[in-house]
Amino acid sequence: MKLKQGSFLWYLYLDKLYCLLSVRNVKALLEYFHLLDVHHNNTLNDVLFYHFLRHVTSWKRTQIMIVFNMLDWNAMGEIGFDQFYMLVCILLAQQNHLEEQFIFRHSRPVFELLDLDGELRIGADHFHMYNFLFNIKKQELRELYHDFDITGDRRLNYKEFKLFTIFTMDKYQEKQKAEKEQGKTAPLKKKRPHRFILSSKLF
Amino acid sequence: MLIQELNSYQSRSSYKDTRNLWTRATLSQPKLNVPRSKICDDSDAEGSSLGSKTRRGYSRKAGREPGDLHGHLSLEMELRRGSILGSHLEEDVDSKTETEVSSSESWLSMSRHTPHGAYWIEQQNRLPLPLMEVVENEALEILTKALWSEDGPDHFLTKHLQRYIEGLKRRRSKRLHLVMY
Numbered sequence: 001m002k003l004k005q006g007s008f009l010w011y012l013y014l015d016k017l018y019c020l021l022s023v024r025n026v027k028a029l030l031e032y033f034h035l036l037d038v039h040h041n042n043t044l045n046d047v048l049f050y051h052f053l054r055h056v057t058s059w060k061r062t063q064i065m066i067v068f069n070m071l072d073w074n075a076m077g078e079i080g081f082d083q084f085y086m087l088v089c090i091l092l093a094q095q096n097h098l099e100e101q102f103i104f105r106h107s108r109p110v111f112e113l114l115d116l117d118g119e120l121r122i123g124a125d126h127f128h129m130y131n132f133l134f135n136i137k138k139q140e141l142r143e144l145y146h147d148f149d150i151t152g153d154r155r156l157n158y159k160e161f162k163l164f165t166i167f168t169m170d171k172y173q174e175k176q177k178a179e180k181e182q183g184k185t186a187p188l189k190k191k192r193p194h195r196f197i198l199s200s201k202l203f
Numbered sequence: 204m205l206i207q208e209l210n211s212y213q214s215r216s217s218y219k220d221t222r223n224l225w226t227r228a229t230l231s232q233p234k235l236n237v238p239r240s241k242i243c244d245d246s247d248a249e250g251s252s253l254g255s256k257t258r259r260g261y262s263r264k265a266g267r268e269p270g271d272l273h274g275h276l277s278l279e280m281e282l283r284r285g286s287i288l289g290s291h292l293e294e295d296v297d298s299k300t301e302t303e304v305s306s307s308e309s310w311l312s313m314s315r316h317t318p319h320g321a322y323w324i325e326q327q328n329r330l331p332l333p334l335m336e337v338v339e340n341e342a343l344e345i346l347t348k349a350l351w352s353e354d355g356p357d358h359f360l361t362k363h364l365q366r367y368i369e370g371l372k373r374r375r376s377k378r379l380h381l382v383m384y
Contacts, residue, residue, distance in 0.1 A: 007341060008337055008338055008341050011337075028334060028338070031335070031338060032338045032341075032342065035338060035339060035342035035371075036342055036345065036346070038346060038363065038364050038367045039360065039363060047349055047352070047353070048345075048346070048349055050349075051345050051346075051348050051349040051352070052345050054348075055341070055344060055345045055348065
């Protein structure tokens with residue numbers, strides 16, 4: 001998923017540590033929300049919500065309606081600013097490749113969103129349904145349930161889910177370290193072939 | 204140490220001043236080597252600030268829990284909503300823009316010595332200007348597409364949407380007219 005370049009959300013950013021918007025960004029987002037709140041209910045109905053996401057993201061209709069049903073946790077057919085704010089944070093986390101960090105920092109609300117039935121457990125099918133939100137691949141999902149389903153009921157409770165978020169955060173940080181080190185050694189490696197070519201030309 | 208400071212701050216029930224919380228969050232950015240145990244202990248509390256109205260917590264009222272950043276943000280924004288929207292909007296944006304440009308240099312120089320320095324630096328960071336024009340134009344595009352997709356032209360919600368779009372367009376042309384002259 002990519003945010004539409006030049007759209008309002010495209011200009012926003014998350015705090016690096018807490019993966020939340022700054023106060024100023026929230027204020028601007030609230031103005032945006034109120035402009036879209038045509039009927040002055042402090043909510044967006046499904047039509048407005050659909051057109052908003054269709055405009056700013058590359059999601060299809062089915063994906064948008066899945067997200068709407070997920071956020072409309074009171075089944076009112078409308079979503080309020082709280083849910084809208086959470087959605088924007090998820091979109092920005094995806095846009096800036098901060099999914100692991102976002103899930104780690106906000107594991108409880110993410111767990112509650114994925115726990116559609118309210119059973120305090122997430123099945124693999126629910127996770128799979130929302131993998132486009134958090135960019136979790138099928139193989140990773142299989143590993144997740146294999147490694148972290150400690151109780152063996154083929155579903156994750158909150159503690160198991162939390163362990164998963166800690167593990168993915170560790171992996172993410174190691175990957176970042178490795179990328180940084182690669183960036184440092186790459187310029188040195190580039191020079192060697194050039195020297196070799198020069199020396200071969202001389203002889 | 205950072206998490207202890209945050210907790211002590213929250214216990215002093217000064218959560219109403221959201222700038223303090225934000226400032227501490229920003230100042231914490233370089234300190235990424237905080238022990239994981241402290242982050243894990245604190246992450247549930249922070250997570251609850253984002254999900255203050257998730258399914259389980261939906262019955263909680265906004266802004267009633269210490270450390271519920273999003274909760275009291277929503278309350279604060281609600282109170283300010285009436286004063287910001289409507290015909291005063293353009294005036295606020297214009298005056299705000301002029302004030303920001305003229306005082307930007309003085310603010311930056313004072314940022315080190317004033318409290319909430321990081322907050323005021325953030326105030327000077329630019330979203331595209333004029334911000335409200337970008338936001339309004341985009342909202343207008345989205346709402347116009349929504350209107351075209353409506354099946355019932357005589358439905359009161361469709362008519363309401365149509366009137367609202369016309370109001371937005373009038374406000375936009377009025378603002379453009381003021382800018383030109």
